Amino acid sequence: MADEHEAPHHIAPLSTYIFVFLALAAGTLLTWFASTIDLGWMNTPIALVIATTKATLVILFFMHLIYSTRLTWVVVIASFVWLGVLFVLTFADYLTRYWAIY
Amino acid sequence: MTALAHDDDEHVHHPFLQHQFEDLGQQHEASILGMWMFLSTEILFFGGVLCAYWIYRTIYPDAWAIGGQQQNTLAGGINTIVLIISSLTMALAVRNAQLGSRRGTVAMLIGTLFFGSVFLGVKAYEYTRHFHEGLFPGVHFTWNEVPALAPKVQLFMVFYWGLTGLHALHMVIGVGLLLWFIWRAWRGHFGPDYYGPVEVMGLYWHFVDIVWIFLFPFLYLIPHFGVHHG
Secondary structure, three states, X not given: OHXXXXXXXXXXXXXXXXXXXXXXXXXXXXHHHHHOOOOXXXXXXXXXXXXXXXXXXXXXXXXXXXXOOHHHHHHHHHHHHHHHHHHHHHHHHHOOOXXXXX | OOHHHHHHHHOOOOOOOOOOOOOHHHHHHHHHHHHHHHHHHHHHHHHHXXXXXXXXXXXXXXXXXXXXXXXXHHHHHHHHHHHHHHHHHHHHHHHHHHHOOHHHHHHHHHHHHXXXXXXXXXXXXXXXXXXXXXXXXXXXXOOOOOHHHHHHHHHHHHHHHHHHHHXXXXXXXXXXXXXXXXXXXXXXXXXXXXXXXXXXHHHHHHHHHHHHHHHHHHHHOOOOOOOOOO
C-alpha cells in the first residue's frame, strides 16, 4: 500500500560529482581562453556553446535530472522551450527591423 | 487485520511526512516537481532581462565591448570557480544526506555557505571598485574614457548592476536558507528516507550557479577585437 509511490532514490557515485566539477572548471578556463583569441564572429557562439554545455552538466548531474521522473523532464524542457520562444520571437522583430530600409 | 488496525499501524509514520501525501516517496517527488515549477519561472525571469541585454548588445556592440573591458576578469573568473566549488559541496551535501551521514551533510552545507560567502565578498569588492570608478548608473556615473559611447556604456552598466544584483540577491537568500538548513541537518532532520528538502535547496543553489555560468561570459568576456572607440 505505502510502497507504490516509493521513488527509486539513486545515489550517484562520488566520482560522478568530481568528474562534473572538473569538467565545469575546465569549461570556465576554456571560455576565458577562447575570449582572449580573435575568432571573428565565432567568439560569441563559442562562449554560448561552452556556457550551455556547462549548464546542461549542472542540470543533468548536480540537479539529478538524469535520475528524475519523466514529469520533471517535461517541466524542465518546457521551461527552455518557452525561453526559446521568448528569444526567437523578440529577435525576429529586432533583427529584421531595418531590412525594409536596406 | 482490519483497515482500522492498519491505520493505527500507519501512525508511526515519519514525523516530516505531511498528511496530504500517501508516503515519503510521493512527498519527495511532489517537492522536486514543485521546485522545478518555481525554477521555470526563474528561468523566464532571468531570461527576460537577458533577452533585453542581447537586444542592446546587438544594437551597441562597441559600447558592450568597452563595458566588458571595465570588468575585472580575474575577479569574475575566480568567482566562477568559487561558485562551481560551492555547487560541488552542495551536491555532496545532498549525497551525504542520502547516505545518512549527519556530520557529512552539515560539513558540506557549511562548505557551501563558506564558498557562497566568498563569492559575495569578491562581488562586494568589485562593486566598491566600480562605484569609485564612476561606473554606477545615474548621477554617480562619471566614467568618460570614450565620451561618444559613455551613455551606451552606462546602459551596459545598468544591465551589469541589474543582472549581478539580482544574482547576488539570490545568493544572499541562498546563504540565509543554508543557515537554516545547517541547523536542521545538525538537529538530525535529514536521512536516507527524508532528504527531499536538502535536494530542493540544492536545486535552488545550482540554478543560481547556472545563472552565473552565463553572466560570466556575458558581462566579463565580451569580444572586443577591432572595437571602434567612438
